[in-house]
Amino acid sequence: MTEVNSAVEQARALIDFKRYDQAAVLLSQHLAEDPGDLAAWVEIGYCHLNTEQPEQALHAADEALKLAPENYVVLILRALAMTRGPSGWREVEPVLREAVRVAPDQWKGYAMLADAVARMSMLRYAAAAGITDLRNHDLSPVLREASDLVTEALRLGPEEIYAHEVALRIANWSSNATLADQLERTILRLDPTHTEALAAQTHRAANAPGVKAARAADLYATGLAAAPDSTEMQRGLDQATYRMLRGVRWLALLCVGFAGTGMDLFAVEGKVQRELPLPLGQRLWDLVLFTAIWIVGALLRYRRRRAGVRLNVRSLIRRRWWGRIAVGQAAWAMLCALVIAEVPWTERSLPQVVFWTGLAPTLATIWFDRNKTR
Template sequence: MCWPRWARCGPRPARGSTPRATWPSSPTRAARTTICWPTSSGSGCCERRRRGRKRRRGPYMSGTGTEHPLTAQAAALIELERYDQAKELLARRLAGEPDDVRAWVRLAICHVNTKDFEDALHATQEALRRDPEDFDAHRFRSFALRRLGRSDESVAAAREAIRILPDHWMGYTALSEALISPPDRWPQAYEAAVTAVRLGPEEVGAHRALWKAALANGRRDVCDQAVSEVLRLDPSNAWALHERATRKAHSKEAKLPEVAQGYAQALAAAPSDQGLRKGLEGTLFRMVRGTRWLALLCLLIAVLTARVFPTEDDPTALPAPLGTRLYALALMGVVWALGAWRAYRKLPHGAKLGVWSLVRREFWVKLSLYEAVWCTLCAALIVIVPWTDRVFLQVLTHAGWVPPLITIWFERAALREAR
């Protein structure tokens, strides 16, 4: 296992131990930035670091017992994403005690999340005027400056946060995001994100920062590994589920039921996400459209069985034997049963209900389902009724295949124009 000198924070691990995950090296420091994580979160240097000092509490967490109740209540509201209510409490606190640095920092957090970046910058300046060594104030100042397009100042603020706490992963995530803006700094952003993961291997934010930096550098393999790590740490993480579902949707190898399952899982974690909802509905619509091919296959079975278009080598006597027609009818039932089983067996219950909701609401979904039912009905009539006139059989055949195939042709033409 490779432990570079700059990455060590204790004795070298025992020979023969197995690393849990190995992140690729930085493009600019290929040989010496290979990172090997301990087998578990309770082994290696990370455990010794936890024993040596208490982990620093982040700004989103409730403070210690000495914190003012209004500031602590605001922290709880921030965790619930109720930023306007948190602003009101912090404004009351700062009106009575303007030197409360924690209140200023949490006010900056509220402004960052509500995209009031000028106000966030003002709040961090007030916090730093009272405590120039506040780590969180520098970090959120970096976020605000980056969103305001002041990238050099954002990098400087992030480096100042790292100077204050050089072993804290949050400072390196801030630096990585600050370096993401100019393309010539993308390798440095990737390097900072790798360092963040090294310092916080069990932190979702560190892996998400690495995903962003790897995406900018074109490292899709690292992006996939970062999403997998986030889901390992938090299986219900909405962002990671969304990213995995989107990746499946754009993959040519993924099947529609797998894509729908991914969208359904992500939507369960973020039920208000309209992009996920549209993605799930679009996938379900494609699955319903696929039923027309099952119906056309049933029609083909019926045509071959009932001798609708005989050739010189085929018998021409009508009607076809009863046993043959019953066998064809059973085969058509197997086609539908297997098709429905493969398509819908892995779908969550909510996605199955979504299919019927789409059928009730959307005209094109109804049309696709009606065409599949009509085509199957024509196929069933061909094999059930003992026809003696081949003209009726041919009329039923053309009536069954013409509507779905015409619709499929128009849909494909529309998709080609959209591309």
């Protein structure tokens, strides 16, 4: 093994351990002595990319291109450095087209070119049409070339995550929900912890028609167990959890309603109101009824949830004002129900005030904060 190969091999070993700065120092020393080593320029370029130094990576790619103008690996390096630089994807198409030309059997060139063509085609379309929001526009014709390119990338690299990610972006931009769903499932087959695909599939399942808040919370908790850093799924779990807490208020209001009905708080024409105070047996029966409502409606549902959902209930109450408001109002309405049902009242005027005090503010807040569940 020559001295040149030895330096590059040592740098590659450091790169394998993600010690990019040390590898870059070693390669810099080597290139100072032998600036004609193509492999060294490529390796130091990737070191700079991995340490968020795209300008240095671009310089390394340019030096490598002087040695090998039609080298596919160097062209991809230059394209990557350009996309992470100030110009982003705006000027990278010619480089990627050259990469596809010199290596038409390599999937990554097609995938990156499809990515670039899709982005720039939409920008040009938006500029020509004078619009800024493309969500309600049919972009399928605009993205036809990008779709063809990514199809070729998938043919050449059927197991490559990045090719599927580009295809998924194009499908979403084209509003092709069926294809996007298929691609998400394929990505999750290749990588079960893929954050974006997992979040999209979880969101779709949690927001399907007929899915209740508790079930949605379980779905988001399951997704977060596989991708704990997903902010989208954490947001979805928070929303589903808050919907569960809103449901707790309805249980308290149901108890207020039963308490008022049990006392015949409001006169009904043709019906004789019960004599006050209510007998002890009736008051105890109301207490049993309230307990059953809370056990079935809240406690059992809570205990059946995943551990992540139960933990998030406590966390949301600590983190969010609206969570604390929902729980506080449920407690207040429940206190009003107990006061109405358990105190041996001899007249109805004060229990009526307690009834409306427990019912009206909670109902008004439920209407006001309904958008918090969206």
